Amino acid sequence: QKITAIVPAAGVGSRMQHSAPKQYIELAGKTILEHTLSKLAELDFIHTIKVAISDDDGYFDAIPQIDSRIERVSGGTERADSVLNALLSLADNPPDWVLVHDAARPLVCLSDITRLVDDCLAANEGGILASKVKDTIKRGRTHSEQTVPRDDLWQALTPQFFPYQALVDALSNALENGVTITDEASAIEWAKQPVKLVAGRSDNIKITTPEDLDLAAFLLQKQQN
Numbered sequence: 001q002k003i004t005a006i007v008p009a010a011g012v013g014s015r016m017q018h019s020a021p022k023q024y025i026e027l028a029g030k031t032i033l034e035h036t037l038s039k040l041a042e043l044d045f046i047h048t049i050k051v052a053i054s055d056d057d058g059y060f061d062a063i064p065q066i067d068s069r070i071e072r073v074s075g076g077t078e079r080a081d082s083v084l085n086a087l088l089s090l091a092d093n094p095p096d097w098v099l100v101h102d103a104a105r106p107l108v109c110l111s112d113i114t115r116l117v118d119d120c121l122a123a124n125e126g127g128i129l130a131s132k133v134k135d136t137i138k139r140g141r142t143h144s145e146q147t148v149p150r151d152d153l154w155q156a157l158t159p160q161f162f163p164y165q166a167l168v169d170a171l172s173n174a175l176e177n178g179v180t181i182t183d184e185a186s187a188i189e190w191a192k193q194p195v196k197l198v199a200g201r202s203d204n205i206k207i208t209t210p211e212d213l214d215l216a217a218f219l220l221q222k223q224q225n
């Protein structure tokens with residue numbers, strides 16, 4: 001099975017409120033993007049690593065060529081557009097499966113990725129890493145109106161692993177129909193295709209706001225030792 005990785009890295013990082021897009025912030029000696037790409041480059045089963053980069057944030061040439069399988073492609077307005085651009089750039093010689101992983105999740109552990117891929121290939125179904133919700137969840141605007149049962153609630157993580165053609169079809173149809181797409185799984189669900197939930201480590205955080213930086217730096221340092 002030919003497997004290609006796609007790394008959306010074309011966001012502006014508005015919630016991080018940093019001068020550069022967050023994927024270019026340096027933590028524990030390397031940029032966040034470099035940490036993420038180094039993790040993926042350790043996986044021998046990945047054929048190509050397509051990184052979606054913004055054309056106009058000034059960093060298009062700043063992609064670390066740490067592995068010969070890394071290729072760049074222009075990103076789009078929303079994350080889903082960046083992923084679709086990367087998918088369409090593979091159309092001439094498509095992979096069987098794609099593994100989509102946020103640039104902003106450098107903490108993912110390799111054994112979780114391998115388990116996701118193995119479980120999905122064994123079941124012949126797409127799937128995502130996810131972690132069971134731990135907090136008590138409230139619904140409301142200014143006051144809590146309800147405590148939401150959490151026994152079947154998951155936090156979606158990445159990587160997300162789907163058959164190439166199923167993901168191209170689901171994402172393009174969902175975008176054409178104006179469906180809100182925040183991850184690959186939301187497009188696949190909309191297309192009524194299966195999304196397997198594979199339990200992954202909850203410290204695979206998406207670095208989003210300034211308070212995530214110290215925690216991520218600590219964990220990255222720890223992983224490197």
Ligand code: CTP
Nearest residue numbers: 008009010011012013014015077078079103104
């Ligand atoms: N991403 C992308 N193209 C976009 C928007 C986001 O490739 N048009 C990428 C980001 O670079 C990130 C991942 O998708 O690696 C997850 O998105 P998010 O955490 O929301 O990053 P940003 O959109 O950059 O941050 P924010 O929403 O705070 O602006």
Ligand code: MG
Nearest residue numbers: 011012013079
């Ligand atoms: Mg965003």
